[in-house]
Amino acid sequence: MNLVTPKLLESVRHENVESKLAPSLDRRRLRTYALILIADAALFNLAFALGSLVWEGRWAEPRAMLAAQAMLPAFFTIAFYNSSYGLKALSDWLFATRKALIALVISAGLINFVAFYTKSNEDFSRAAVTLGLLFTAIMLFALRWSITMLIQWRWNGRIANRLVIDDDGSSFLYPDAVAISARAFNLDPGSHDPFMLDRLGKLLRNQDHVVISCPRERREQWAFMLKSAGVYGEIVSEPAHSLGAVGVHRYAELDRTTLVVSTGPLGLRSRIVKRAFDIAVAAAGLLVLSPLLLAVALLIKLEDGGPVLFVQRRLGRGNQFFEMRKFRSMREEKLDHDGERSTARDDDRITRIGAFMRRTSIDELPQLINVLRGEMSIVGPRPHALGSRANNKFFWEVDRKYWQRHCLKPGLTGLAQVRGHRGATEFEKDLTDRLQSDLEYIAKWSLMRDIKIVLRTVMVLKHDNAY
Known part of the structure; x- marks a missing residue:
């Protein structure tokens, strides 16, 4: 007698997935970058103050400090662009020191060049400035070495999440990476099962680097899945044009070559800017619209006494499920949680207040809460219900590229x-x-475009197709 039911098997898989969830290291890295940035500014001033003390016999002599203040913006600008505040700089102190010293030398040369042509060299003490630069170089070296040792001690050197998925491919023993078996988690890159995609999305969440090892016939499917998940992904293989690879990565120590097939749609800075915009707009929107939200909630309650909000499972970033909130516009007994039936004109399920809300898009406003929770964005591809169809086909059956729209938050x-x-x-x-x-929005994202879309949205809140 087989005691392993599909429900029990799915429960075991869920527990296994939960045990493999990776914590987000973005905040950890951002805090470290901020710490280094502040420390660099402090040691710059300290080094030049010390230099003036040694040469002039006066702590923080104004001319020496003027040189430090003039040089610091140039140093930061160059350091940002030469990866002095990058991922590799957190793990390799030699690399970090070299990049920081290059930024120091270039900024010193730039300031000296400007001072020469503006005839302001006499404003600086050459000896004090030289000593300041020497002390700065020593302190930059000490700081980079200390940061690397601190990361090794506090975080065991872990600054990035790396995942290797073995789908019956060649071995890939990536140091400091978590390795899982696709078979153990029932991961099928050719499947359109939303529950499998949710499992995969959870495993890929917060991963900075994903490597797939699979047979040749499944490489294209995995490449597509990685693009849809919006993560930096590689596939162990020889170059293949059909994968749409964006780069090649060679691991000399492993004697393996991978193709970079996806990098995620937005870099860290763009994600920070977009998230800041989301929080600002959502918070302001909830505050300004709170009288309207309370009035609508009261009208919904007075009409039939049912719940104010309708909560429905939708597909979000990385094809993961999330609970989307809307004002309830249908009769409680006729709610369609799976979205299998599209709303039609003169739909008998719609309440009186619901019809007004849908015509004016007011029913969507509670999703500002989803935005604050980080599940949605102000601007992005609209999330769809699992049962949504077009011409009696699931959306992903109409066009397989449908899954790629989920590489950004809805x-x-x-x-x-x-x-x-x-x-x-x-x-x-x-x-x-x-x-x-x-897909056009994802490929051409910019903050200015988000702002334009928000402004244009005001003009189409009431639309002939909104019912």
Whole structure:
């Protein structure tokens, strides 16, 4: 008698996935970068103050400190662009020291060049400045070495999450990486099962570097999955044009070569800017619209006494599930949690206040809470219910590129919406038009474009296809 039921097997897989979830190291790295930045500014001033003390016999002599203040912006600018505050600088103190010293030499030369042509050299004490530069170089070396040793002691040298997924491919023993078996977690890159995609999304969440080892026939499928997840991913293989590789990475010590097939749609700085924009707009929106939100909640409650909010599982970033909030616009007994039936004009499920909310898009406003929770963004591809169909086909059956729209957080509004692609998806073109706009938005993201889409959204809150 087989006692292992599908439900029990899925429960075991869920527990296994939970045990492999990687913590986000972005904050850890950002705090470290900020610490180094502040320490560099402090030691610059300390070194030049010490230099003036040694040569002039006066602590922090004004001319020496003027040189430090003039040089510091140039140093920071060059250091930002030569990876002095980058990932490798946290693990390799020789690399970090070399980059910092290069930035110091270039900034010193630049300031001296400017001072020469502005005839302000006499404002500086050459000996004090030279000693200041020497002391700065020594302190930069000491700081980089100390930071690396501190990271080794406090975090066991772990500054990035690395994951190797073995899908019956050649061995890939990547140091400091977590290795898992695709078979053990039932990961099939060719599957469209949302629950499998959710499992994979959780395993890939917060990963800085993912390597897939698989047979040749599954490389293209894995490449597609990595692109859809929005992570930096590589596949162990020889160069292959069909994968759309963006680079080659050779591991001399492992005698292996990988193709870089995805890098994620946004870099760290862009993610920080986008998240700051989301928090600012969502917080301000909830504050300004709070009287309207309270009034709508009261009207919903007075109409039939049912719940104010409708919470529905949707697909979010990395194809992971999240609970999306909306004002309830349908009768409680006719709620469609899976989204299998598209809303139609004169839909008998819609309440009176619900019809007004849907026409004016007010029902979407509670998603500002999802934005603050980090599950959604102000602008991005709109999230869809699992049962959504076009021409009686699941969205991913219409176009396989559908999964790629989930490499960014879903949005409260998006490029597709301001172009008028809203409402029911009766025909396949209704979906493909939206998908084309979503992929275009992902490929050409900028903060200015987000701001323009938000402003354009105000003009299309009331739309013929909103019902």
